[in-house]
Amino acid sequence: MNNKLLLIEVICPKCGADLNEGDRIPLDGMVVDTGARGVIKLSAYFGEYGIETDLNLPQGALVRFYCPKCEESLMISQTCELCHAPLASLEIKKGGHVDFCSRRGCSGHALGGFGDVDQMIELLNRITDTPIY
Numbered sequence: 001m002n003n004k005l006l007l008i009e010v011i012c013p014k015c016g017a018d019l020n021e022g023d024r025i026p027l028d029g030m031v032v033d034t035g036a037r038g039v040i041k042l043s044a045y046f047g048e049y050g051i052e053t054d055l056n057l058p059q060g061a062l063v064r065f066y067c068p069k070c071e072e073s074l075m076i077s078q079t080c081e082l083c084h085a086p087l088a089s090l091e092i093k094k095g096g097h098v099d100f101c102s103r104r105g106c107s108g109h110a111l112g113g114f115g116d117v118d119q120m121i122e123l124l125n126r127i128t129d130t131p132i133y
């Protein structure tokens with residue numbers, strides 16, 4: 001499968017701004033424990049866990065995510081199925097939304113990365129246009 005197909009393009013659910021910067025999605029983050037703020041770059045590739053940040057963000061730390069354009073919170077009231085931390089949510093350009101865990105190191109952190117097969121296939125179909133069976 002061509003990796004390029006798995007790039008998720010997201011927009012802010014609040015202001016509609018295009019948030020992709022190539023294959024990265026830079027968001028404003030605040031570390032809940034320390035109140036430190038900085039940019040956290042998520043990988044825009046489906047299921048990729050890596051993040052880039054200058055913040056001191058130990059494994060297990062919780063982050064609140066904000067839109068870098070409108071400063072609105074991206075947090076939603078649902079919690080992670082794996083670790084029960086609050087989820088953040090972004091809208092997918094092609095329709096629908098993707099939720100991700102706000103805890104560093106949780107595998108729910110990756111976009112679409114909950115390991116729920118039905119959910120993943122549904123999301124893949126949405127971002128690739130061509131149904132995968």
Ligand SMILES: [Zn+2]
Pocket residue numbers: 012013014015016017067068069070071072
């Ligand atoms: Zn926004």
Ligand SMILES: [Zn+2]
Pocket residue numbers: 080081082083084085101102103106107108109
């Ligand atoms: Zn989690």
